[in-house]
Amino acid sequence: MDLFPLYLTIKVSFTAAAFTIAAGLVLARLMAKRDFFAKNIIDTLIMQPLVIPPTVLGYYLLTALGASSPLGRFLERLGIRIVFTWKGAVVASIVSSFPLFAKPALAAFEGVSADLENAARLLGKTEFEVFRTVTLPLAWRGLAAGAVMAFARATGEFGATLMVAGNIPGLTQTMPLAIYDAVQTGNAFAANVMVGVITVFSFAVLYAAGRFSRVRF
Amino acid sequence: MSLRFSLKKSFPGFDSNVELSAENEMTVLFGPSGAGKSLILKMISGIVRPDSGVICVDGQTVFDSSGGVDIPMRNRKIGFLFQDYALFPHMTVRENIAYGVTSNHKGEKNGRVKELMEIMRLSGLEGSYPHEISGGQKQRTALARTLASEPRLLLLDEPFSALDFQVREKLRADLANIHELFPVTAILVTHDLEEAFMLGQRIAVINGGRFEQVGSREDVFYRPATRNVARFAGTRNIFDGRVAGIRGEEVEIDCPELGVIKTHVPERLGLAGGRPVTFCIRPEEILVIRPDKGLGRVSDNIVEGDILSTTGRGSTHVLHLRAGQAGALLRIELPNFVMRKLGLEAGKRIKVSLKKENIWVIP
Numbered sequence: 001m002d003l004f005p006l007y008l009t010i011k012v013s014f015t016a017a018a019f020t021i022a023a024g025l026v027l028a029r030l031m032a033k034r035d036f037f038a039k040n041i042i043d044t045l046i047m048q049p050l051v052i053p054p055t056v057l058g059y060y061l062l063t064a065l066g067a068s069s070p071l072g073r074f075l076e077r078l079g080i081r082i083v084f085t086w087k088g089a090v091v092a093s094i095v096s097s098f099p100l101f102a103k104p105a106l107a108a109f110e111g112v113s114a115d116l117e118n119a120a121r122l123l124g125k126t127e128f129e130v131f132r133t134v135t136l137p138l139a140w141r142g143l144a145a146g147a148v149m150a151f152a153r154a155t156g157e158f159g160a161t162l163m164v165a166g167n168i169p170g171l172t173q174t175m176p177l178a179i180y181d182a183v184q185t186g187n188a189f190a191a192n193v194m195v196g197v198i199t200v201f202s203f204a205v206l207y208a209a210g211r212f213s214r215v216r217f
Numbered sequence: 218m219s220l221r222f223s224l225k226k227s228f229p230g231f232d233s234n235v236e237l238s239a240e241n242e243m244t245v246l247f248g249p250s251g252a253g254k255s256l257i258l259k260m261i262s263g264i265v266r267p268d269s270g271v272i273c274v275d276g277q278t279v280f281d282s283s284g285g286v287d288i289p290m291r292n293r294k295i296g297f298l299f300q301d302y303a304l305f306p307h308m309t310v311r312e313n314i315a316y317g318v319t320s321n322h323k324g325e326k327n328g329r330v331k332e333l334m335e336i337m338r339l340s341g342l343e344g345s346y347p348h349e350i351s352g353g354q355k356q357r358t359a360l361a362r363t364l365a366s367e368p369r370l371l372l373l374d375e376p377f378s379a380l381d382f383q384v385r386e387k388l389r390a391d392l393a394n395i396h397e398l399f400p401v402t403a404i405l406v407t408h409d410l411e412e413a414f415m416l417g418q419r420i421a422v423i424n425g426g427r428f429e430q431v432g433s434r435e436d437v438f439y440r441p442a443t444r445n446v447a448r449f450a451g452t453r454n455i456f457d458g459r460v461a462g463i464r465g466e467e468v469e470i471d472c473p474e475l476g477v478i479k480t481h482v483p484e485r486l487g488l489a490g491g492r493p494v495t496f497c498i499r500p501e502e503i504l505v506i507r508p509d510k511g512l513g514r515v516s517d518n519i520v521e522g523d524i525l526s527t528t529g530r531g532s533t534h535v536l537h538l539r540a541g542q543a544g545a546l547l548r549i550e551l552p553n554f555v556m557r558k559l560g561l562e563a564g565k566r567i568k569v570s571l572k573k574e575n576i577w578v579i580p
Contacts, residue, residue, distance in 0.1 A: 113303070115299050115301070115303040116303050116305060118262075118264050118290065118297070118303075119297065119299060119303040119305075119362075120305075120316070121263075121289075121290040121291050122262055122263075122290050122291070122293070122295060122296070122297045122366075123291075123316060123317045123362070123363075123366045124291045124292075124294070124319055124366055125291055126291060133316070134305060137307045138305075138306070138307060
């Protein structure tokens with residue numbers, strides 16, 4: 001059996017999760033601490049990938065990053081090709097998993113009392129120290145739960161990935177795409193094995209997320 | 218150590234405009250809920266930015282709207298005791314206190330934490346988390362954490378409101394003792410009259426975002442500057458009248474409710490005949506005349522009335538008396554033994570004296 005889809009899925013999910021968490025942390029932190037005009041609009045935009053069909057999401061990305069778009073041409077000049085490469089799968093995974101991290105992260109940051117952060121500031125701590133010693137430890141359960149969910153979503157990405165990265169065996173074929181192929185070509189054994197792996201993985205992820213989000217304080 | 222501020226802040230439907238200076242003492246900001254007491258502490262500490270004004274701590278300007286000075290919270294060296302203490306829930310008592318210590322030297326830090334824990338009677342709770350200790354212990358932990366940072370100024374926001382009635386009294390005494398050990402300038406906010414009197418060397422009475430009176434506790438209690446101050450300070454007997462006659466410092470007030478009342482008024486007030494005035498007398502300063510003894514030497518402002526009701530308040534009783542020509546309501550507070558001795562109860566008719574020196578004319 002070909003192990004490439006498993007390897008690619010892990011590579012894509014970890015890369016996507018890393019980007020999602022980094023960007024999500026910054027955005028959630030900004031949104032939790034400030035009130036600004038566009039806050040509601042940004043909030044709605046973040047949630048979009050949860051409700052619009054993955055194919056539509058994929059189409060947006062294909063149009064935005066393809067060779068005919070200004071951004072696509074700009075990246076091409078830098079030697080970066082996104083569409084129909086594994087990087088396209090990463091971009092698709094980032095966009096579709098982003099709300100699953102950003103939303104719980106925002107809630108986790110908002111759940112940290114401003115009094116506690118002000119108490120730390122008044123005790124002479126810099127903003128970074130306040131974040132590291134008060135905000136992060138108090139929010140980390142929500143952050144961890146969100147990170148796990150986002151990672152799981154990235155591993156299961158299908159529709160948008162198909163549109164942006166295509167389904168090229170040995171190049172852009174992740175596990176969900178490989179399962180589709182296996183079923184189409186009547187390879188029941190391969191399909192069963194991969195479905196089994198994904199099922200066990202998903203269960204483990206949800207179980208872990210549930211444990212993380214249980215509040216201790 | 219000292220504090221001086223002059224601050225303005227507006228919100229829709231509320232604005233605050235206050236000015237105060239304080240030395241090494243405990244100043245109590247006293248006033249009803251919503252008067253803007255906590256807001257003042259938040260502006261001094263930097264949590265809320267004033268619209269305009271100046272804040273000086275120890276001669277250092279930490280905020281000046283016209284000079285563009287706004288020192289960040291972490292550099293103000295101001296201790297803040299939050300209403301619910303704001304202890305870090307993920308840190309032990311020891312870690313919470315150590316968090317406040319500024320020194321990075323390990324031995325020095327440990328010594329300081331240990332010393333504070335002993336002073337605050339927290340020894341033995343080093344490894345406990347905030348949710349495992351009592352309200353009083355939480356308060357002392359928060360106070361220790363604040364003092365560990367060696368603040369130039371201590372701000373206390375309703376420090377006893379989260380505690381049971383039974384422990385409040387003891388903790389107030391504790392706080393007074395701790396303040397003697399660490400004599401920093403302190404501002405305490407409260408809406409509790411007893412607390413204000415017990416802890417405030419100076420009291421600033423605030424209402425609607427403005428100070429109505431700033432003075433010693435005796436001033437605020439016995440010489441209120443406004444009708445509101447008299448009301449907040451528990452002087453329930455407030456009456457209006459008109460100046461009927463002046464002989465030096467002795468003034469006669471014609472009060473429609475109580476009749477003619479004589480009192481002393483300092484000449485500096487410059488009262489003129491016919492001028493409307495407000496005067497007041499505290500419930501515990503009204504003298505009940507013993508029915509069996511007659512008036513004796515007491516001759517000031519005798520008022521007769523019927524007892525409407527008596528209400529026990531622990532060690533004292535409150536009488537409501539329907540008195541005078543127009544049936545004015547007088548509130549009188551008496552120790553329980555006096556109640557018993559005089560056999561006072563609802564329905565009885567008694568005479569009371571509003572002694573000249575106990576009446577205060579609100580300027």
